């Protein structure tokens with residue numbers, strides 16, 4: 001579905017990603033792991049069209065997408081839930097969710113999408129008229145995922161969805177991600193919660209200083225403590 005071929009990204013003079021090759025197969029959950037500053041956000045922001053690779057190619061099927069604008073990339077079904085949720089705190093939950101449907105591909109089926117989202121996250125239905133800034137951290141994360149789902153993604157990219165959440169909330173957020181994937185949405189997941197990410201993903205890549213140093217199935221990496229401690233220090 002999505003392929004990064006030897007993608008190199010600089011921020012000014014800083015090399016953030018070096019010749020990264022990543023494959024996200026349709027219908028799967030792929031995790032991108034690594035410590036702070038490893039290049040995880042740079043990778044998904046490059047897929048979203050926010051950063052332009054200096055070298056390499058990003059392909060969606062046969063189409064090269066690394067020269068497209070973020071808006072064009074959303075219209076192709078690639079949607080990002082950003083790190084830190086980035087909700088509009090003064091708008092209500094429902095207003096935040098509906099903002100996800102600004103793209104053309106989502107407008108026709110808004111009502112059905114909303115019903116589906118409330119079925120995944122009944123708590124958002126209960127809180128739909130609440131001001132988003134007053135939601136708990138976990139509820140805000142759900143709201144950000146809901147806004148992403150409103151755009152009708154084929155590939156949903158989540159940047160550290162468990163960041164700052166209590167363990168029970170992390171569990172709920174991961175359950176929602178698993179359900180969304182089971183219903184056919186491909187997922188690219190950036191996470192620091194390594195064990196949780198490996199237990200849910202089909203395949204994972206480990207980034208270190210902008211380079212992919214390790215990859216394998218979630219199962220394989222989860223049971224390889226030696227590799228995990230060498231590459232992730234856990």
Ligand SMILES: Nc1ncnc2c1ncn2[C@@H]1O[C@H](COP(=O)(O)OP(=O)(O)OP(=O)(O)O)[C@@H](O)[C@H]1O
Pocket residue numbers: 011012014015016034035036037038039040041042043
């Ligand atoms: N806009 C920017 N300008 C300059 N340097 C940047 C910018 N964004 C990221 N970097 C640098 O690029 C490198 C990779 O950062 P990136 O945010 O992709 O890492 P990350 O793995 O997502 O880290 P974290 O888990 O802390 O979010 C880091 O050295 C970072 O300081």
